[in-house]
Amino acid sequence: MPAEPYSALAAGYDLVMAHVDYDAWAAYLFDLLRRYGNDVDRVVELGGGTGSLARRLQPLGEYEYVLSDGSTAMLARAREKVRRDDAPIRCVQANFTDVSRATLDLEGSADAVILVYDGLNYLLDEADVQALFRNVHQLLRPGAVAIIDQSTPANSQAHHDEFVDEGAAEQFSYVRENHYDPETRRHETVFDITVDGEHRIERHVQRAYSRHEVRSLLGASPLAIEAAYDSLTTDPADDDSYRVHWVLRRPQ
Ligand SMILES: C[S@@+](CC[C@H](N)C(=O)[O-])C[C@H]1O[C@@H](n2cnc3c(N)ncnc32)[C@H](O)[C@@H]1O
Known part of the structure; x- marks a missing residue:
């Protein structure tokens, strides 16, 4: 979950x-x-x-x-x-x-x-x-x-359409995947996170x-x-x- x-x-x-x-x-x-x-x-x-x-x-x-x-x-x-x-x-x-x-x-x-x-x-x-x-x-x-x-929708469209990034520092690392649907203007970001050796998924939904x-x-x-x-x-x-x-x- x-x-x-x-x-x-x-x-x-x-x-x-x-x-x-x-x-x-x-x-x-x-x-x-x-x-x-x-x-x-x-x-x-x-x-x-x-x-x-x-x-x-x-x-x-x-x-x-x-x-x-x-x-x-x-x-x-x-x-x-x-x-x-x-x-x-x-x-x-x-x-x-x-x-x-x-x-x-x-x-x-x-x-x-x-x-x-x-x-x-x-x-x-x-x-x-x-x-x-x-x-x-x-x-x-x-x-x-x-x-x-x-x-705004212009921001989501320009910067967040299907981009993936990642980063790490000390006890924390992440991979982020973005998806923007221009029809619904829902912007979903899924973070795949490892913190202190534990793996967690966070799903963020925003409306443009x-x-x-x-x-x-x-x-x-x-x-x-x-x-x-x-x-x-x-x-x-x-x-x-x-x-x-x-x-x-x-x-x-
Ligand atoms: C993208 S972060 C921005 C945080 C901060 N303003 C900044 O510029 O670094 C969005 C923040 O909004 C908070 N947030 C989202 N929905 C909220 C709500 N309904 N009530 C209070 N905080 C909320 C989240 O917990 C998160 O810390």
Whole structure:
């Protein structure tokens, strides 16, 4: 039976993501928060994984930072890294379709909410995306911003159509196979993992929402759209964008 997504993978997630420039991503988000946020102090990151973004973004703004993720194993890695850095980041387990101020043990509301690198794409049902947007709205104080990114069909088509890769470090190795079906826009990734001598299979399924689908779901949500940017730029997203960064606001 396949393992839960992000259980076995957590041990080698940072290896699998070694190509991602988290410094650039943190700098980009920091700039957006300065531009769109007002008096951002408390930041909540949803789907924050092993904390690679959090440990870079938190010091830029000296934020009061809450990092949450649905996976016990990913959050355990995040906690280790936060402890090693002695970083003022609080880690809380939470499913972002069911997250609230109470589940995050927040006193008051958030000045900003962040969700990046495919978290939204893991929600296969539109009802779950709607629940996510409602929860983000509820976490934010009136006037505060959220930055949520999505991967697009163009990204899946260009980069993930039947590619295979592999890697190894210390007690962890993996082989990853990707398959994207443009008809269903389901993107399946199967990780064949060996960790501490044990062999595990993890199957991840994501939905490549189009920008128009997300815009329409946002239109039905209580959040207002401030901008939709192409990847790590401030150029407007278009149909060729691989990644869209949505800047959203809870209306006053
Ligand atoms: C591709 S990883 C990205 C992690 C992190 N944002 C990063 O950039 O490294 C996606 C993360 O979303 C989390 N995730 C997926 N669905 C979730 C849900 N419904 N609630 C909370 N976390 C979820 C996974 O556990 C995983 O850590």
